[in-house]
Amino acid sequence: MNVSVIIPACNEEESLQSVIQAIKKIAPFEIIVVVNGATDNTALIAKQEGCKVLTYEEKLGINIGRAIGAKKAKGDILVFLDGDIVVPFEELNQYVQAIKDGHDLALNDLEWTMKRKIRPHVVAVSKYMLNLSLKRPDLTVQAVTAIPHAIKRSAAEEIGFENLAHPPLMQTLAILKGMSVVYPCSTDVIYTNRIRNTHKTLVPNSPFPFSTESILADHLKAFSHLIHQKGVRGGLTDGNRNRTIVSEYTPTLLKKERCKTSAIIPVGEERETIHLVIQEVQKAGVEEIIVVANGSDEITISRAREAGATVLVYPNRLGHNVPRAIGAMYSSGDICLFIDGDIVISAENLQHFIRAAENGVDVALNNLECLLDQVHPLHSVSAAKYFLNAISKRPDLTINTTTAIPHAIKREVIEKIGYESLIIPPLFHLKSLLAGFTVKAIHFVDVARTNRIRKEHLKTTGLPQSTERILGDHIEAIAYLLNQTTERGLFLKDTRRHDILSEVMRDEN
Incomplete structure (x- = not known):
């Protein structure tokens, strides 16, 4: 099976060469670098290293480059990386091998981040909440939001290349379609990630920086699809309430x-x-x-x-x-x-x-709130509460609700x-x-x-009944929020260049 590696890049001249050289050790069929909005030598370095370079003068927005690169790729296995994090080839091989072994999607195992004696980041809470709602508690915070990850090309085609621009939606589609999702390797992209302005600059009238707002909104888009497919509670139990x-x-x-x-x-x-x-x-x-x-x-x-x-x-x-x-x-x-x-x-x-x-x-x-400093990893119900407060733009309330x-x-x-x-x-x-x-x-x-402790609190298979009911309650609240606003909730309008992505999709077809 041939391997295509896709790297969206903007102003990565300091790190891109090292990233590419590590990739070459797995002998990929092709390396596609989607250069967008760069004002340095990113494109030149990629060409010198023999990569296939797709250049866009304007910034495409988060994950659009992934989707474009995937659509252009020819390999049977698609591996996604960033241009600023060097991943050892021994680790890259594990993601590739998982797809060769018959799995559809291979994710970075970041469960260790939830076991640290610190409060989890709201992005991690969002990933956890989505996986819980999809009845995949085993995935904890593993998500296509994080690199590296690999996907079978045929699976990407079934999901829809355009949906790769929205990682939480992509993951939701994969799980609802019954695809095999595994996490074969743990690659540290937390302490090696470069802090950018989008990670620090707060959105006007919001408690979150731009990158966090975008990721939270993408998770709401995924919940919108889950609710559309499975109903107002996402297919989770109501606990036999007499409403x-x-x-x-x-x-x-x-x-x-x-x-x-x-x-x-x-x-x-x-x-x-x-x-x-x-x-x-x-x-x-x-x-x-x-x-x-x-x-x-x-x-x-x-x-x-x-x-x-x-x-x-x-x-x-x-x-x-x-x-x-x-x-x-x-x-x-x-x-x-x-x-x-x-x-x-x-x-x-x-x-x-x-x-x-x-x-x-x-x-x-x-x-x-003190439980955030005492319980590691975060309890699933606490994750649901935290996510609800985050999408309500009240992260100061953390895990405190009328539940x-x-x-x-x-x-x-x-x-x-x-x-x-x-x-x-x-x-x-x-x-x-x-x-x-x-x-x-x-x-x-x-x-x-x-x-x-009651019988409903005990886990037999999957989620305990009480946990599933409470998660369903939170999805019902999310459904109300989406109905009152948009599929992005209270967050900013999506400014990613979906128009350019649509052109690529049409041209390739």
């Missing part, structure tokens, strides 16, 4: 006297903890306590009533977070405090959230966004941000180590 019961439920607020604070506590079988949970809520000064018993045992129900709570009883389980919505619709407080019946949280801790809401915070969140309890929400927020949105916490969180409400992480309460 109908909420749409048919009438809020009782108008029939009741208003109070300052209500606590909403969903319970299943929480006989050991529910009375202790309620005691702490009472100590925190909450006037109204609503326990939504769904599929609960009689002991849990009786202990909740004995402790002084109003108990709404539903014989069958309503599904995750449905009781939140029902409890909020039944309650009368100007502030709704959401907790669970199996985690006892002290009154002192609960008061932080109540006071924040009283003092102007619309949505007061549990501040779990985690405790949190307090003002009644006016719930009424504007809709009680039914409480069923899908990431969706409610996103809508709160888009509506311009004040959303802040207030205080740390450890609900990770105190959470009771």
Whole structure:
């Protein structure tokens, strides 16, 4: 099988020769250098080294050169590199060999980057979230966003050469088509990557530099395709939620006297903890306590009533977070405090959230940011939360959302966004941000180590049921964002030269 190596390059005269000389050691059929926007001797060096050179005076934009080079290539195996990172030929051979062994796509194994005792970059979080959503948790952060990688030419043709300009979409198409995606080698492109202006210069009115914005937007484009193909939850489970019961439920607020604070506590079988949970809520000064018993045992129900709570009883389980919505619709407080019946949280801790809401915070969140410094690699659910905040342009919130309890929400927020949105916490969180409400992480309460391990948390094959459900919730929130904006979400319009790419595609056909 012949090998074509594709290198997009702009002003790489200092490194290009060394890159090419390393490539020559694997004896490729051809080396294609797509020179675009260069003002130095990049093209001259490539020609002197015997490469096939495609020259464009203007910059094509990220990854357009990859797609053009792939379309022009003649080899059976396509290997993609950059002009500023020298990859040892021993490593290049492993990517090539993986394709020769019958795989369709061979990626750089960068899983080690997630095991470092540092916070992951938002780009790594994006890669991880996409792979999780595609039910490929084994891939972690392996992605065609990073070089080097290799692909079988026939696979590239099936995916569509033009889609190589959008690596996350390309990877999504490959996985949805059932192609074999492996990661045969680990090549360090993190510490060897040259820092460019696009990595440092912030986009106006954005917390991100240009390169990060572009990559995040490309991931949203990939999610747009996944949602189009698999539905609003990307084909992931909903956890058997009874959504109908909420749409048919009438809020009782108008029939009741208003109070300052209500606590909403969903319970299943929480006989050991529910009375202790309620005691702490009472100590925190909450006037109204609503326990939504769904599929609960009689002991849990009786202990909740004995402790002084109003108990709404539903014989069958309503599904995750449905009781939140029902409890909020039944309650009368100007502030709704959401907790669970199996985690006892002290009154002192609960008061932080109540006071924040009283003092102007619309949505007061549990501040779990410290977990980013304590848990390596990043948990899959944390990755989903982090990605959601990033695409909402609130990376300062990191992994803090209404998915985690405790949190307090003002009644006016719930009424504007809709009680039914409480069923899908990431969706409610996103809508709160888009509506311009004040959303802040207030205080740390450890609900990770105190959470009771249930059957749905355990992995059998693939993703645990609880993880798949939460990921599906986040995809549903992403779907809402894309529906309200564009396939690039809140990010800048794509300025890559797709017009030039389209011309190449037409000419080659």
